[in-house]
Amino acid sequence: MELLLSVTLLVSMVTAVSVLLRVNYDTWLDYRSDNLQNEAAAGVLRHLVRELRQCEEVTAISAGTDNSGSLTARMPSGDSVVWDHSGTNVMYGITTADQLLGNNITxxxxxxxxxxxxxxxxxxxxxxxxQVTITYTLSSRSVSARSLTTKVWIRAFI
Structure with missing residues (x-):
């Protein structure tokens, strides 16, 4: 009888600990996913700021109401650098936006x-x-839409 009682208590404790660990692990995974999305959006914004500060002029810009905008700038080397939002990806490239810069950006x-x-x-x-605004969604939050905004002055303005 004592053995049966001790096994029952042990199984109960192991079950309680495993449930607690599983909840904590799921919370950690959600936090990590949100953090990766935050970092991806901040990385795209940092890249845009760094490049736009060095450009000589903007050669094409989408309307400010276009949530899937694009921008083309001429760099000191004469190259035209392009940023374009397509679906949930931000693409970047010289002359055409053909390289992935960031994903999960809405x-x-x-x-x-x-x-x-x-x-x-x-x-x-x-x-x-x-003014650049990056919008992204956090999958594990009830208030999931977030945005980052900054203004960048063009380095060589007249």
Whole structure:
């Protein structure tokens, strides 16, 4: 009888510990997934800022209301660098956006500003500042839509 009671208590304790460990492991996996999505979005934004600060001019910009935007900029080397949001991917490349820069990104918008930093423009020659907004979704949260926004001044403006 004592042996049966001790085995029953042991099985109960092992079951309780395994349930607790499984819940903690699932929480850790959710956190890791969210963190990877945050880092992917922040990495795309850092890349855009770094490259746009070095460009000489914006040669094409999508409308600020286009949630799947694109941007083309001319670099000091003369190359045209392109960023384009397609589906849930941000593509990047020289002349054409053919390399994956980031994934699981649900939206990317570009708003061009004139030299005063306030007047919105879609004329590429007048763009001296670009506001970039990256939108992404966290799969494990109830409030899942997040966005990162920054403004970047073009280095060589007239």
């Amino acid at each position: 939206g990317m918008t570009f708003v061009g500003y004139e030299r005063d930093g306030v007047t919105v423009t879609t004329v590429p020659e007048d763009v001296q500042c670009v």
